[in-house]
Amino acid sequence: MSEIQDERHVLRRRPATDGEAAKCKANRAAKKAAEAKETVPKFLTETLQGTGCQCVKLTFYKDNHMGVYIEGRRGTGAWEFLAIDTESPYIDQRPLLAAGTPEVREYRMRFWDKGTPNGDWTDVVKVTVSP
Known part of the structure; x- marks a missing residue:
């Protein structure tokens, strides 16, 4: 049982690949820009x-x-x-x-x-x- 818990802990702490990190950052930036730019007063x-x-x-x-x-x-x-x-x-x-x-x-x-x-x-x- 402790081996499963240890493996889940490792998976959660696994660093993202460069591509995944860039994609996540781009998604956050797009969401922030959409929220900031209102189309009507x-x-x-x-x-x-x-x-x-x-x-x-x-x-x-x-x-x-x-x-x-x-x-x-x-x-x-x-x-x-x-x-x-x-x-x-x-x-x-x-x-x-x-x-x-x-x-x-x-x-x-x-x-x-x-x-x-x-x-x-x-x-x-x-x-x-x-x-």
Whole structure:
């Protein structure tokens, strides 16, 4: 029985061949690079009470990009360009479309570098804004 245990101990401590070590190192590097390079910005929303109506605070994470390109949509309208922002947060202070009536606002972002929006759009996030 002790011979089997001794052999298992030897197998676990066996040094990897140069090829195995290189392959393992390359796999770790590829995994780290994939995790580090996000394809879409991450952002959080928060509703704040503003003058006359609520505002929406968008806290975003650029992941080493220059900035984010932000679009919004109110009700059933078209997507509108809101901002290119290089410092978080962005605060949407637009007035309600119909004064005194709550509305649903939708937001999406993508990265912005060297004057050009790039990457995929984030998932759409909906926020209800009230008077």
